[in-house]
Structure formats: structure tokens, C-alpha cells
Amino acid sequence: xxxxxxxxxxxxxxxxxxxxxxxxxxxxxxxxxxxxxxxxxxxxxxxxxxxxxxxxxxxxxxxxxxxxxxxxxxxxxxxxxxxxxxxxxxxxxxxxxxxxxxxxxxxxxxxxxxxxxxxxxxxxxxxxxxxxxxxxxxxxxxxxxxxxxxxxxxxxxxxxxxxxxxxxxxxxxxxxxxxxxxxxxxxxxxxxxxxxxxxxxxxxxxxxxxxxxxxxxxxxxxxxxxxxxxxxxxxxxxxxxxxxxxxxxxxxxxxxxxxxxxxxxxxxxxxxxxxxxxxxxxxxxxxxxxxxxxxxxxxxxxxxxxxxxxxxxxxxxxxxxxxxxxxxxxxxxxxxxxxxxxxxxxxxxxxxxxxxxxxxxxxxxxxxxxxxxxxxxxxxxxxxxxxxxxxxxxxxxxxxxxxxxxxxxxxxxxxxxxxxxxxxxxxxxxxxxxxxxxxxxxxxxxxxxxxxxxxxxxxxxxxxxxxxxxxxxxxxxxxxxxxxxxxxxxxxxx
Amino acid sequence: xxxxxxxxxxxxxxxxxxxxxxxxxxxxxxxxxxxxxxxxxxxxxxxxxxxxxxxxxxxxxxxxxxxxxxxxxxxxxxxxxxxxxxxxxxxxxxxxxxxxxxxxxxxxxxxxxxxxxxxxxxxxxxxxxxxxxxxxxxxxxxxxxxxxxxxxxxxxxxxxxxxxxxxxxxxxxxxxxxxxxxxxxxxxxxxxxxxxxxxxxxxxxxxxxxxxxxxxxxxxxxxxxxxxxxxxxxxxxxxxxxxxxxxxx
Ligand SMILES: Nc1ncnc2c1ncn2[C@@H]1O[C@H](COP(=O)(O)OP(=O)(O)OP(=O)(O)O)[C@@H](O)[C@H]1O
Ligand SMILES: [Mg+2]
Numbered sequence: 001x002x003x004x005x006x007x008x009x010x011x012x013x014x015x016x017x018x019x020x021x022x023x024x025x026x027x028x029x030x031x032x033x034x035x036x037x038x039x040x041x042x043x044x045x046x047x048x049x050x051x052x053x054x055x056x057x058x059x060x061x062x063x064x065x066x067x068x069x070x071x072x073x074x075x076x077x078x079x080x081x082x083x084x085x086x087x088x089x090x091x092x093x094x095x096x097x098x099x100x101x102x103x104x105x106x107x108x109x110x111x112x113x114x115x116x117x118x119x120x121x122x123x124x125x126x127x128x129x130x131x132x133x134x135x136x137x138x139x140x141x142x143x144x145x146x147x148x149x150x151x152x153x154x155x156x157x158x159x160x161x162x163x164x165x166x167x168x169x170x171x172x173x174x175x176x177x178x179x180x181x182x183x184x185x186x187x188x189x190x191x192x193x194x195x196x197x198x199x200x201x202x203x204x205x206x207x208x209x210x211x212x213x214x215x216x217x218x219x220x221x222x223x224x225x226x227x228x229x230x231x232x233x234x235x236x237x238x239x240x241x242x243x244x245x246x247x248x249x250x251x252x253x254x255x256x257x258x259x260x261x262x263x264x265x266x267x268x269x270x271x272x273x274x275x276x277x278x279x280x281x282x283x284x285x286x287x288x289x290x291x292x293x294x295x296x297x298x299x300x301x302x303x304x305x306x307x308x309x310x311x312x313x314x315x316x317x318x319x320x321x322x323x324x325x326x327x328x329x330x331x332x333x334x335x336x337x338x339x340x341x342x343x344x345x346x347x348x349x350x351x352x353x354x355x356x357x358x359x360x361x362x363x364x365x366x367x368x369x370x371x372x373x374x375x376x377x378x379x380x381x382x383x384x385x386x387x388x389x390x391x392x393x394x395x396x397x398x399x400x401x402x403x404x405x406x407x408x409x410x411x412x413x414x415x416x417x418x419x420x421x422x423x424x425x426x427x428x429x430x431x432x433x434x435x436x437x438x439x440x441x442x443x444x445x446x447x448x449x450x451x452x453x454x455x456x457x458x459x460x461x462x463x464x465x466x467x468x469x470x471x472x473x474x475x476x477x478x479x480x481x482x483x484x485x486x487x488x489x490x491x492x493x494x
Numbered sequence: 495x496x497x498x499x500x501x502x503x504x505x506x507x508x509x510x511x512x513x514x515x516x517x518x519x520x521x522x523x524x525x526x527x528x529x530x531x532x533x534x535x536x537x538x539x540x541x542x543x544x545x546x547x548x549x550x551x552x553x554x555x556x557x558x559x560x561x562x563x564x565x566x567x568x569x570x571x572x573x574x575x576x577x578x579x580x581x582x583x584x585x586x587x588x589x590x591x592x593x594x595x596x597x598x599x600x601x602x603x604x605x606x607x608x609x610x611x612x613x614x615x616x617x618x619x620x621x622x623x624x625x626x627x628x629x630x631x632x633x634x635x636x637x638x639x640x641x642x643x644x645x646x647x648x649x650x651x652x653x654x655x656x657x658x659x660x661x662x663x664x665x666x667x668x669x670x671x672x673x674x675x676x677x678x679x680x681x682x683x684x685x686x687x688x689x690x691x692x693x694x695x696x697x698x699x700x701x702x703x704x705x706x707x708x709x710x711x712x713x714x715x716x717x718x719x720x721x722x723x724x725x726x727x728x729x730x731x732x733x734x735x736x737x738x739x740x741x742x743x
Contacts, residue, residue: 443583
């Protein structure tokens with residue numbers, strides 16, 4: 001049996017068990033049968049009351065997907081995914097999770113404790129089913145204080161003219177914007193997972209920053225109502241008009257479980273003249289147990305286009321979760337003088353596999369890009385940086401600086417660097433630096449001789465290694481991410 | 495009080511220490527001298543618990559606690575401090591962050607309240623001023639790009655802030671200019687008192703003019719072959735180790 005099928009069957013049996021215990025039949029009514037075909041896509045589109053053009057777009061993506069093959073060039077291995085064995089529509093999402101904390105992987109609970117997450121939140125994050133009558137929303141409000149915060153938050157944004165809402169809401173309320181931009185950066189048939197997403201996406205965010213507006217606050221998925229029920233096929237679209245700017249935070253440091261093992265998100269960014277977009281991610285999906293069982297497969301397509309002159313797109317990511325990470329946030333530097341940045345920390349432990357990196361496509365003149373990638377591998381994990389810097393003919397004076405550092409912990413893990421460089425303009429200046437190192441016994445002993453525990457010493461050295469990336473994160477995120485890095489690697493040394 | 499009895503130690507299967515007996519009472523400063531490769535640094539590492547430096551026989555206690563049985567950080571919590579002969583670089587780790595984390599780890603282990611950032615900065619600045627160190631030393635990454643002498647001074651700064659009860663200084667004077675030498679000596683002398691003891695490993699009698707030791711021990715081939723007062727250092731300076739080794743044999 002395929003891995004995804006196993007998980008889903010487990011979910012299925014729990015759900016079936018759930019009915020016996022008297023759960024709402026709403027689930028039954030709103031769960032599409034397993035499998036993917038045109039009818040399912042029509043069902044999704046009609047449930048979301050979408051316009052015809054979007055249905056057509058989805059169907060076209062589906063037709064493209066049918067002709068495509070799952071990519072196999074990445075350094076990842078997993079049992080085959082049976083795409084006909086998934087539910088592509090289920091709403092409202094009721095978690096068919098463990099019944100109490102006793103049923104949750106104790107390692108996961110330990111991690112919550114170390115991250116300082118209160119007991120009540122731990123249950124929610126672990127996907128524990130709450131007893132009937134105790135609506136999860138209430139608990140979530142307690143977690144993020146969301147109702148009151150979100151309300152003031154929305155008012156401030158509206159005043160500034162910023163649109164920030166679930167993408168399905170944007171399809172309804174701002175169809176002309178969505179129609180203009182969706183798929184404009186990542187075409188529906190871009191790659192296997194993007195095509196799948198285009199056909200079946202159900203959740204995600206939409207952000208529109210009008211001309212000259214600097215978004216008055218950091219936009220975080222925390223504050224989106226129901227953000228906890230992150231979809232399996234999320235689609236996010238961010239558009240910033242001339243002179244506008246926004247900083248968007250995605251994810252959460254607390255490890256989250258999800259009943260969907262396969263995740264295939266798409267994120268598209270569009271920056272016009274002098275616009276800037278800073279997109280920060282902390283990804284900590286459940287990595288599976290120590291053997292890697294039950295972890296999330298995360299196949300993400302993220303791409304931004306610097307359409308206007310002197311625009312800027314900056315990706316920062318801290319990836320510590322998931323059994324498999326397949327992700328290459330990229331920048332198309334079309335506008336003259338535009339700037340692309342990619343700052344990444346990817347941590348793999350146990351049996352995790354990460355194949356991640358970026359593409360910087362220099363099209364405009366005087367375009368500049370910076371890539372700083374820090375890969376940390378421990379246990380039996382594999383960590384690959386895969387990057388491409390491509391300078392097209394017209395990109396006079398393009399500049400790229402790439403720094404790829406790998407840190408190995410133990411001797412059973414792997415670190416790989418696969419940089420592609422392609423330059424068709426002789427004025428381009430491209431620099432690439434790469435290092436591979438180990439946490440040395442000298443460093444550990446030095447720290448410990450000063451009183452630091454082994455784990456604090458590892459945390460300190462690893463955070464030092466990642467400093468150039470962490471300093472790009474917004475303050476609040478950076479502090480959490482530091483803690484997360486230390487906790488993720490606990491027990492990896494010695 | 496540091497008490498070492500019949501201490502033998504190996505690196506891999508190579509025996510380095512061949513039976514060390516040494517007592518440093520509280521309040522005293524002892525110097526250890528000896529030729530290159532004698533085992534001086536090894537003694538410091540074994541006492542502070544470096545992996546790969548295995549005590550194969552004998553005892554080492556500090557104020558009654560068995561040192562050899564516990565983790566390096568536990569030894570630090572007891573008050574042990576090793577100023578490294580070759581201080582280690584920690585890229586990306588700010589000196590201030592490192593020092594405050596270390597200080598608070600020690601305070602926690604001793605059941606004391608942690609020190610907040612402003613309190614720490616005040617303490618660190620005062621110590622740096624006393625050691626004539628520039629303020630930007632705190633902002634720089636631990637030992638990264640430091641000159642040889644700056645690294646040694648940074649060790650002394652750490653010692654001044656962490657306030658150990660037993661300091662082992664492994665050639666902290668090597669590579670220092672005259673002014674720096676005096677500063678290092680001041681750092682040690684400032685800590686001197688009834689609850690502080692130190693083991694000062696050095697090749698040069700000159701340091702001992704600034705830090706006057708209560709006892710001087712001569713370590714050769716993993717054994718202490720002679721002990722005496724400060725005058726022993728002068729004798730070594732005049733005659734070298736050769737004669738002494740012949741006498742001891
Ligand atoms: N990792 C190691 N593997 C094998 N032998 C080692 C190792 N480290 C040290 N030694 C050996 O142990 C012996 C003692 O070394 P140690 O560093 O303690 O000498 P020392 O007295 O401090 O010398 P110096 O005055 O040059 O600093 C030397 O012969 C050295 O070569
Ligand atoms: Mg030495």
C-alpha cells in the first residue's frame with residue numbers, strides 16, 4: 001500500500017469510528033468521494049460558487065496534469081503516491097485525529113513542552129479531537145486571541161486600502177484581480193504539483209497592496225480566520241502595486257499535524273515598479289516519527305516576479321519539518337534594477353529529506369540577486385541545496401552572490417549542493433561560495449567548559465551558523481525560529 | 495581545594511599523564527612549567543572533562559567533589575574554568591550572547607537568578623574597562639578574526655565575568671605584549687582571595703613576576719618531577735629542563 005493511502009485509511013477508519021461515537025454527519029455530506037476526475041473539480045468549483053472562467057482554468061490545469069509525470073530529479077525517495085486514493089474535497093474540515101493527548105507521539109509532545117506551548121494549545125496543534133460542544137474555534141481564539149485581534153487588524157488594513165482575505169473570498173469579491181494575476185507567475189501547467197494545485201486548490205490567502213501603500217503591519221496567516229485548518233492544496237497570491245510594500249509571514253514554529261500527508265501549495269508574488277515583498281516562512285510540519293513514518297510530504301511551488309523597475313522580492317525560509325520538502329522559492333527579475341533574495345535554513349534530522357533551493361532568473365538590466373542557503377543535516381537525513389542562477393541576454397550588469405553552507409551533525413547524514421549557473425551576458429558577475437563543515441568537538445567542548453549544556457551548545461553553534469539567514473526574519477519570528485532550531489536538533493549530537 | 499592523586503590519563507591508547515600528585519589549597523596560585531609535549535594542556539583538559547582525554551587511574555576532586563565523574567558543564571558549575579591555550583572560534587555567535595548564556599547557565603546551576611541583558615552589559619562593560627578592552631569586543635563573534643593576543647584577553651574577560659573558584663590558565667601569557675601581560679596578570683590577581691585558586695601553566699618566568707605563585711611545579715613526561723617556591727621558576731629560566739630531568743632520573 002502506498003504511504004498516502006495508509007495515512008488516509010487510518011484517518012478514514014478513525015472517521016468511521018467517529019460516527020459511531022456520534023459525531024456530526026455533516027462530514028459525510030461534505031466529503032467528496034476519493035479520486036480525482038473532472039466531476040470532482042466541478043464539485044469543488046460549484047461548492048465554492050466560482051465563476052465559469054475559474055472552473056475552465058481548473059479543468060485546463062487538470063488536463064495538463066494528466067499528461068504530466070511526477071518529477072524524479074530531486075534527491076528524495078518515497079513510496080509512490082496514489083493520487084486516486086485522496087479526498088480532494090472535504091468541508092468543513094473536522095479533524096479525525098487522536099482522541100486525547102495520550103494517543104499523540106510523545107516526541108511531539110515533548111517538543112511542544114520545550115517550545116513552551118501551553119497544554120491547551122498542544123492538544124489543538126496535535127489535532128486532538130475536542131469533545132462535542134467544545135468548538136475548536138474557541139480554543140483557537142484563546143491561542144491567538146484572534147477574534148478581537150483580527151477585527152482591529154482588519155479595520156486598520158481596510159483603512160489603508162489593503163486587501164487581505166482567503167483566496168476563495170477574493171474570487172467572489174475581487175474577481176477581476178484574481179483573474180488577471182492567478183497563474184500569471186506560475187502557469188497552471190508549470191510543473192506536476194503546481195498543475196495539481198491549480199486543478200484542486202481550496203484554501204489560501206490573497207493580498208493586494210495598492211499603489212504607494214506600505215502595509216501598516218506584518219501580515220500573518222495566524223490571523224486569518226480558520227488559519228489552523230491549513231489546506232492540503234493552498235494557493236496564495238500577493239500583488240503589490242507601484243511603490244507599495246508588504247511583509248508576509250507564513251507558518252508557525254509549533255509542529256503541526258495534519259491528516260493530509262500530501263501537501264502541494266502554490267505561492268505567486270507580483271511586484272510592480274519600486275514595490276517590495278518580503279515573504280517569510282517557518283515550516284514545521286510533522287516530520288514523522290524517528291523512522292520517518294507518517295510525516296508530511298511537502299511539494300511547494302513558490303515564485304515571484306519583479307515586474308516593475310527597482311522592485312524587490314525577498315524569500316526567507318526556515319524549514320525544519322515535513323518528511324519530504326521539495327521547494328524552490330524563485331524570483332523572475334524582469335524589471336530593470338530589480339532585486340531578488342533568497343535566505344534559507346533547512347534542517348533535516350532522523351529520516352527527513354529536503355531538496356530545496358531557488359532560481360534567480362535575470363532578465364532586466366542591472367538586476368541583482370543574493371542567495372544564502374544554510375543546510376543542517378543530522379541523523380540519517382538528506383539535505384540538498386538545488387539552485388539555478390540564469391542570466392538572459394538582455395540582463396546587462398546582472399549580479400549574483402551565492403553562499404551555500406552545509407553543516408553536518410554525525411556521520412550518517414548527507415549534504416548535497418547542486419548549483420546551476422547559466423549566463424548569456426558577458427557583463428554578468430556571478431560569485432559562488434560553498435562550505436561544508438561539522439560541529440567540531442572543539443566548539444562543543446569550549447561551550448560546555450563555560451557551563452553550557454550539550455544541547456544549549458549545539459543550539460548556540462547552529463544558530464551562529466544560521467545567523468545570516470535568521471537576521472532577515474522579522475524580529476518576533478526570528479526569536480521563535482532560534483528556539484525552534486535548537487529544539488529540532490536536540491539529541492542529534494553525542 | 496583541588497586535590498589530584500595518582501592521576502593517569504591517555505589520549506586514545508597513548509598514555510600522557512603517568513601519575514600526577516598535586517594539591518592546590520584554596521586561596522593559592524600554583525604554576526605549572528614544563529617542556530613542550532610534557533602533558534600540561536592534557537592535565538587541564540582532563541580536569542575540565544574534554545572528550546577523548548581519558549583518566550585511567552587516580553583521583554581528582556575539587557572541594558571534595560569528584561571531578562572526573564561529571565560532565566564539563568557540571569565542572570564549570572562547581573567553579574572550574576579553563577582558559578584555553580588555543581581559544582576556539584564560534585562563527586556567528588556574538589561574544590555578548592555567548593558570555594551571558596554561559597553566565598546564566600552557571601547561575602541557574604547554582605540556584606541563582608539569571609541576569610538580564612542590561613545588567614549583564616553593565617557588568618561586562620565594567621570588566622572590559624578594567625581589562626582595557628575596546629567595547630566592540632562584545633559585538634564581535636566569539637574569537638572570530640581575533641588576533642592571537644585578543645583571543646587570550648577574551649579568555650581573561652570570560653574569566654573575569656564568570657568568576658570561577660578554580661582557574662586553569664593554559665599559556666594565557668603566550669603571544670601577549672608586555673602591556674597585555676600585565677592586564678592578564680591583573681585579571682588573575684583581582685580574583686585572588688581565600689575562595690579562589692589557580693593553576694597557571696606557563697613557559698615564562700616573566701608572567702610569574704606579575705602573578706607571584708605560592709608553588710611552582712615542573713611537569714615532564716607526564717609526571718611532576720619537582721615542586722618548590724617561586725625561586726624554582728628562576729632556576730628553570732637559568733638552567734633549562736635538561737639538568738633537572740637528569741637529576742630526577
Ligand atoms: N589528539 C592527540 N592524539 C595523540 N596525541 C596527542 C593528542 N593531543 C596531544 N597529544 C600528545 O600528548 C602529549 C602532551 O600534549 P600536551 O598538549 O598536553 O603538551 P603540553 O605540555 O601542553 O605542550 P606545550 O607546551 O607544547 O603546549 C604530546 O606528546 C602530544 O603530541
Ligand atoms: Mg599546551
